[in-house]
Amino acid sequence: MVVIKELSLSSHILIPAQPLTPKSFAKFGYVFSADEQIRTAKTSNANQGTAVKLLKVAPVVNNSSHAPSGKLATANWNIFRCTPPKKYIVQKEHDQQVYTGRVLERHPYSTQTFVPMGRDAGEKAFVVICAPNDPNFDDLPLVEKAEAFVCRGDQSVTYAAGTWHAPMVAIGSKGHLDFAVLVHENGVPNEDCQEVVYSPGFEVSFSYS
Numbered sequence: 030m031v032v033i034k035e036l037s038l039s040s041h042i043l044i045p046a047q048p049l050t051p052k053s054f055a056k057f058g059y060v061f062s063a064d065e066q067i068r069t070a071k072t073s074n075a076n077q078g079t080a081v082k083l084l085k086v087a088p089v090v091n092n093s094s095h096a097p098s099g100k101l102a103t104a105n106w107n108i109f110r111c112t113p114p115k116k117y118i119v120q121k122e123h124d125q126q127v128y129t130g131r132v133l134e135r136h137p138y139s140t141q142t143f144v145p146m147g148r149d150a151g152e153k154a155f156v157v158i159c160a161p162n163d164p165n166f167d168d169l170p171l172v173e174k175a176e177a178f179v180c181r182g183d184q185s186v187t188y189a190a191g192t193w194h195a196p197m198v199a200i201g202s203k204g205h206l207d208f209a210v211l212v213h214e215n216g217v218p219n220e221d222c223q224e225v226v227y228s229p230g231f232e233v234s235f236s237y238s
Contacts, residue, residue, distance in 0.1 A: 030134065030222035034169055037228050043127075046156055046177035046235035049184055057159040057176070057192050058140070059087035061185035087187040091213040092138040096220045102139060102213035109143070109208040111155070111199040118200075124236045126200070131230040133160055133170045133193045135223055139213035141188045143197060146207045148182030153237050154206060155180050158195035159188070169193075169225055177233040193225075200235070 047053055051060040060066075066083055075082035093102035117129045148154040157178045160170035170193035179200075180186065188194050199206035214221045 030224055031219040032224045032226055033219070034225045035228070036169075036225060038172070038231065042172060042175070042231040044158065044175050044177045044231065044233045046179045046233055049157065049178040049180040049186070053176075054157075054159075054178060054186065056161070057194070058189040059187040061086055061144070061187070062181075062183065064183065087142065088140065089142075089211070090140040090190045092190055093213060093215050093220070096138050096215065096217065098215070098217045098220060100215040100217055100220075102215035102221075104211065104213050107210045107212065109197060109210050110205050111197050111208060112205050113199045113201065121234075124238050126235055126237075128156065128198055128233045128235070129230045130158060130195045130198075130233060131227050133158075133172065133175075133195055133225050133227070135170075135191050135193045136188070136212060136221065137191050137223060138215075138220060140190050141210065141212040142185060143187075144185040144209040144211075145180075145182055146209060148201070148203075148206060150181065150183035152182045152201065153179050153235075154182040154199070154201060156198040156200055156233060156235055157186055158198070158233055160193040162191070162193065172227065172231055175231065177235065179235050198233075200237075 160175035163171040
């Protein structure tokens with residue numbers, strides 16, 4: 030990855046996290062949430078009649094042919110073992126938590142899918158933070174319009190190619206949260222992952238209730 034910009038924030042930014050749904054996340058990518066999508070997605074029978082297959086809930090995109098290097102990316106499954114960032118989370122009133130983020134990143138030519146492993150279906154397991162591109166500022170993230178989402182253990186997200194997002198924020202009392210992660214990578218740092226670093230950072234509020 031490459032840090033392409035370091036920016037100072039002149040005003041306080043507090044982003045209230047909302048529940049993750051396919052509709053709420055649509056401007057940034059796609060959600061896998063079988064309980065919510067099984068009624069609306071196109072389906073078929075599978076697995077010798079013991080499964081319902083929800084079809085094409087998210088695309089897998091590899092645009093590396095458009096990268097300056099011309100080096101094609103391969104599809105890779107990685108595992109991220111994420112530890113809750115306790116250093117950057119402050120307990121407020123009741124169960125209100127505030128996370129301070131300092132980085133937004135994007136994968137310019139690839140979608141990226143995060144599938145959590147090892148959390149209960151209804152448990153609030155991780156926080157996703159995304160920001161739109163600012164067309165008036167070199168397509169850097171428009172952090173003032175960032176949005177945050179609290180995600181359950183039975184939900185996965187696919188970031189659309191080029192979507193600005195924070196590193197994954199695992200939450201909860203367990204020691205770590207594993208993700209299976211699908212992304213296309215060509216080994217060229219500036220084409221695989223670009224970062225913008227903020228000072229003093231932006232805040233995201235969330236709760237477990």
